[in-house]
Amino acid sequence: MAMFDGPGTFDDSGTTVWLPGETAYETATRVFNLAAPARPAAAVTARTLDQIRAALGHARAEGLPVRVHSTGHAAAATGPMEGSLLIRTELEGDVEIDPRRRLARIPAGTRWGAVVAAAAPHGLAAPHGSSPTVGAVGYLLGGGLSPYGRQLGLAVNSVRAIELVTADGQLRRADASHDPDLFWALRGGGGGFGVVTAVEVELSEAAGVVTGSTSWAAEHAGPLLTRWLEWTLKAPREVTTSLRLMNLPPLPDVPPALVGSTLAVDGAILVPAGGDPAAAQRMADQMLEPLLATADPVMSTWALTSLSGALEAHMDPTDPVPFAGDHMLLSELDEDAVAEFLRLFGPGSGSPLIVAGLRQLGGAFAEPAPDGGALDHLDAPYCYAGSGVPFDAAAARALEEHRAKVRTALRPWDTGRTVPSFVESVTQPQRHLDALAVSRVDRVRTRVDPDGLFRGDIAPNATSLW
Ligand SMILES: Cc1cc2nc3c(=O)[nH]c(=O)nc-3n(C[C@H](O)[C@H](O)[C@H](O)COP(=O)(O)OP(=O)(O)OC[C@H]3O[C@@H](n4cnc5c(N)ncnc54)[C@H](O)[C@@H]3O)c2cc1C
Structure with missing residues (x-):
């Protein structure tokens, strides 16, 4: 990691870690809920897998816990970020629709408005919520109440695969046949598993x-x-x-x-x-x-x-x-x-x-x-x-x-x-899992993040471990 005269801290991959006071820090830490500003020690806007890996390397080198967000709609529901490295996910690429399999591949950072715009010309409906500006990833990881929910169920049930970079820098794909335990825990388990880079969601004709x-x-x-x-x-x-x-x-x-x-x-x-x-x-x-x-x-x-x-x-x-x-x-x-x-x-x-x-x-x-x-x-x-x-x-x-x-x-x-x-407040317990589910989720987290690099990203009270 080398320091340059200009703003930010650069590493060999060109990833820039921005510090308070720099314009790009303000961009990376922008949140939808202006009542809950994010003030981490440093921030990155990640568009590629390499940038995520470099950010994780920087966090390890500096001893900073890692936090992740997309749009900051849930900024008040997440713990304080002081002393952390915040990764804002804006993964490059468009929403890809596979009309034959009725699947949408959604890069992290994408908002529901863009998913609907991509799927609708194929006569396919996405399990979005009430707002076009909410990010698909945070919404889905948290269950997702859709205006189609009584017909289609919780939105998270339509997730068919989740790709994420874990603390070891590995890109993992979790689905029904690849690490099904991680796939189970990611869907509603309370976060803190890594940086989600894409989700695949089943659409409805x-x-x-x-x-x-x-x-x-x-x-x-x-x-x-x-x-x-x-x-x-x-x-x-x-x-x-x-x-x-x-x-x-x-x-x-x-x-x-x-x-x-x-x-x-x-x-x-x-x-x-x-x-x-x-x-x-x-x-x-x-x-x-x-x-x-x-x-x-x-x-x-x-x-x-x-x-x-x-x-x-x-x-x-x-x-x-x-x-x-x-x-x-x-x-x-x-x-x-x-x-x-x-x-x-x-x-x-x-x-x-x-x-x-x-x-x-x-x-x-x-x-x-x-x-x-x-x-x-x-x-x-x-x-x-x-x-x-x-x-x-x-x-x-x-x-x-x-x-x-x-x-x-x-x-x-x-x-x-x-x-x-x-859940709108960091002080509110997230009581949606029973003790058995919480301990199963904890076991998965310990496996994929043994040092607790992402522990600050776990929804408050969604775990008994930390
Ligand atoms: C105006 C408005 C309307 C809403 N309508 C609905 C609705 O109809 N139905 C509903 O269920 N909810 C609704 N919500 C709530 C919304 O779904 C949650 O706030 C959700 O968490 C937002 O996700 P986000 O990614 O946009 O937000 P963020 O605040 O960016 O992310 C929320 C959390 O998700 C996790 N996360 C986000 N991105 C990543 C990533 N790339 N990798 C790993 N973890 C990540 C992090 O833990 C983060 O703290 C609404 C909220 C608002 C403000």
């Missing part, structure tokens, strides 16, 4: 998607929440929806009808190849019927769209924002739960959250996958997620206090379990 969002003034939240919960108990598995109470500020990207307190129900129904779009539209209509009978909406966008439509329905922010959130998997919600939900988030609640909602689980989400990984299904019927903007210290405090209030109030329905991709 699809003719289109019926998707959209309907919003009402929040004053109707009580009856709308009750009707939606009633519908979820008998909903067809083809439909996956979420219900959210929102308090949106008057920003240029926010449609005027959605400024202020509203309640939105959005979701998607994937129309299989050769399927009947009219039947999918009827399912959406049947879901909306009792809600529309309750009150007139202020906006509604449900329609048959191209396969990229389901990336827009949830209206997630696409530019980096500061946010602080919380998440729980909840059991069946009764009248008392509805009352608590309204007291915490409804009109007049004084909730500091921008959004608080429930994603509908069940269906294929609840079914273990044949040959699935450490996490392959979710037992709970609802996934709670709430998020606000800590724009100053007082707002951050208000969010923290509200979070504690929510946790106390929803305790009767809290299953104590989580979806790892939804």
